[in-house]
Amino acid sequence: MPKVMIPTPLRQFTDKQDSVEVAGATVSEILGALTTAYPGLKQNLYTDEGKLRSFVNVYVNDEDIRYMNKDKTPVAATDTVTIVPSIAGGR
Amino acid sequence: MIKIERDPWQVMIEHAEAVFPNECCGAMLGVSDGETKTVTVALPLENVHQGPQAVRYELRPEDLLKAEKEARGRGMDLIGIFHSHPDHDAYFSVTDLKNSCPWYSFVVMSVKAGRYDHAKSFLPNMEQTEAPEEALELPATDRSA
Numbered sequence: 194m195p196k197v198m199i200p201t202p203l204r205q206f207t208d209k210q211d212s213v214e215v216a217g218a219t220v221s222e223i224l225g226a227l228t229t230a231y232p233g234l235k236q237n238l239y240t241d242e243g244k245l246r247s248f249v250n251v252y253v254n255d256e257d258i259r260y261m262n263k264d265k266t267p268v269a270a271t272d273t274v275t276i277v278p279s280i281a282g283g284r
Numbered sequence: 285m286i287k288i289e290r291d292p293w294q295v296m297i298e299h300a301e302a303v304f305p306n307e308c309c310g311a312m313l314g315v316s317d318g319e320t321k322t323v324t325v326a327l328p329l330e331n332v333h334q335g336p337q338a339v340r341y342e343l344r345p346e347d348l349l350k351a352e353k354e355a356r357g358r359g360m361d362l363i364g365i366f367h368s369h370p371d372h373d374a375y376f377s378v379t380d381l382k383n384s385c386p387w388y389s390f391v392v393m394s395v396k397a398g399r400y401d402h403a404k405s406f407l408p409n410m411e412q413t414e415a416p417e418e419a420l421e422l423p424a425t426d427r428s429a
Contacts, residue, residue: 200352201361202387211356236410237387248385248412250345257345277349278387281333282380283307283340284369 195268197227198275206233212273220251221264223274238276250277285320286364286389286405288312290423292326296393297400299328300368304398306337311351312364312391321363321389327351340379341367364389364405371396376406376415384408389418 194214199207207213208231215230217223224245228235238249245251251258252275258266268274288296292312300308313325329351333342343365355362365388369375374394376384384390386408394401403422408415 198352200387201355201363246410248383252345252349255346255349275349277345277352278385279345279383280348280365280385280388281340281342281383282367282377282390283333284372284375284377284379 194270195223196273197223198273200276200278203234203237203276206237207231218268219264220253220258220266220268220274223268224251224264248279250279251275252277285419285421286323286391287320287421288323288326288391288423289314292323293423295326295328296366296391299326300393300395300400301398303331303337304368304395305370307331307333307339307341307368307370308393309341309343309365309367311343311348311362312366312389313351313355313358313360314363315360316363323364325355325358325360326366327354338370342383362388364391366391366393368393368395374402374404376404376408376417380406381408381412381415384412384415386410386412390415391420 215226310328312323314323329347331341332344333340374392391405393403405418405420406415
């Protein structure tokens with residue numbers, strides 16, 4: 194099954210595991226399975242309207258899904274999905 | 285509370301002063317015991333904002349990914365993000381808030397006329413609507429006024 198790498202602050206919702214394996218063939222399916230298995234992640238990753246939060250970037254292996262097929266990006270059983278925040282700012 | 289050790293703090297000050305009058309940015313690695321986060325390593329990262337960097341910063345997500353991997357490799361966690369406000373105070377601006385992430389501490393460093401002046405830490409919320417100040421403990425050096 195594909196492996197999902199969990200950012201440090203979210204491990205409190207995954208029984209302290211830094212990676213978990215969940216079933217799914219696309220990013221959407223993987224994140225759906227992930228938040229079903231670990232419901233505490235849902236509020237961190239999705240808005241109340243069910244959209245991925247603006248600060249959440251998702252990578253399949255080392256590729257940003259925004260430049261692939263977004264949440265329909267295919268994920269193979271040997272792939273690694275990584276959640277990375279988007280951060281910027283200024284005075 | 286977030287506590288920054290002497291070595292990473294020196295790295296942060298040097299980076300903030302080196303890129304002045306532009307905004308600097310970087311990652312803070314360390315450990316957390318639940319109550320206190322302790323920063324033991326600071327990683328300066330490139331400001332990739334496509335525009336005036338004196339008033340904006342942007343982190344490359346790939347760099348954050350690398351910082352996260354480096355933290356794991358060292359048995360640490362990525363616990364915070366730092367950036368500077370050149371010739372302005374260390375507050376959490378609307379721009380900071382709208383582009384923040386609630387998973388980390390955000391340390392803002394004020395650099396005035398090219399010299400470090402003061403710093404504060406903030407904890408933005410999930411909805412990016414507010415960022416209460418977090419207690420920040422800096423090492424006792426003559427550069428941590």
